[in-house]
Amino acid sequence: MHNTYEAEVVGGILATWLIQITPGTDFKSVSLYIDNQSTIQASTNPKATSGQHLVLAFIQAADNTKAKLTIRWISSHSNIKGNEHADKLAKEAAEGKTSPHEQLPPTLGEALLASASATKQEHLAHLKRKWKATWRKSPRHRRFTQIDNTFPFSKFREQQNELTRRQASLLIQVRSGHFPLNSYLHRIGKSETKHCRKCHAEPGEETPVETVNHFIFECNAYSQERISLTRATGRDNLNLKDMMLKTKTMKVLTKIIHRTGRLNTDEQPAIGR
Numbered sequence: 001m002h003n004t005y006e007a008e009v010v011g012g013i014l015a016t017w018l019i020q021i022t023p024g025t026d027f028k029s030v031s032l033y034i035d036n037q038s039t040i041q042a043s044t045n046p047k048a049t050s051g052q053h054l055v056l057a058f059i060q061a062a063d064n065t066k067a068k069l070t071i072r073w074i075s076s077h078s079n080i081k082g083n084e085h086a087d088k089l090a091k092e093a094a095e096g097k098t099s100p101h102e103q104l105p106p107t108l109g110e111a112l113l114a115s116a117s118a119t120k121q122e123h124l125a126h127l128k129r130k131w132k133a134t135w136r137k138s139p140r141h142r143r144f145t146q147i148d149n150t151f152p153f154s155k156f157r158e159q160q161n162e163l164t165r166r167q168a169s170l171l172i173q174v175r176s177g178h179f180p181l182n183s184y185l186h187r188i189g190k191s192e193t194k195h196c197r198k199c200h201a202e203p204g205e206e207t208p209v210e211t212v213n214h215f216i217f218e219c220n221a222y223s224q225e226r227i228s229l230t231r232a233t234g235r236d237n238l239n240l241k242d243m244m245l246k247t248k249t250m251k252v253l254t255k256i257i258h259r260t261g262r263l264n265t266d267e268q269p270a271i272g273r
Helices: 004-021 037-044 052-064 081-094 116-137 140-145 154-162 165-176 182-187 212-218 220-233 247-260
Strands: 029-034 068-073
Touching: 004 029, 004 037, 004 052, 004 068, 037 052, 037 068, 116 140, 140 165, 154 247, 165 247, 212 220, 212 247, 220 247
Parallel strands: 029 068
Antiparallel strands: none
């Protein structure tokens, strides 16, 4: 297992080998173009980094050429025929098409040592894939994707740095659905009803369930606060998914929730007793 940096260095070793075995290059000026600046810097100032043994092999191979070798940097996207051809050959090598073993330089005659860095990166990538697969099977996945489908929610975690602890705590409750409204409290045995106590249904109709969406966007008891919320966020953004995109709108949402006084009413049971 290897990384891109090591592949670039191996490319340099192969290039110096071609220079050595190509007739007519002895004592001639030859330029070797590389599109990886890290490889060039390592060839002049090697450090204890990933693929160090390959870097030292590259330096030795460059020193052993009889040509007057100059290593130059070239943009990887320059429209140069030779560079584009090299990219094509690199893709063929990645697909399994390689040179015969006897044509390779002695340094590359045996299997390369596994890269600790690449192994760690692949292991971490494997854990992330497993993590995402487990999350997709979670019963919470569907509820969260209605608000935020950017798992593992890195942006929200960064936005919390701009929020107070109280604001962050409130928004996490809103996002998770573990918000002290009757729909949640009834589910955990802390409320006798899951319906909104502020709403009055017409004869033959059922009182709405007090969910987060009902509380913030539908309940008539908080229509005045909703007007202020609409002014601050815009009518087109009057949904939790859009409000969670910007720190500014999240702060407005927390202010509106506190302004309703819903979390301070006498009917609100104490969770945890």
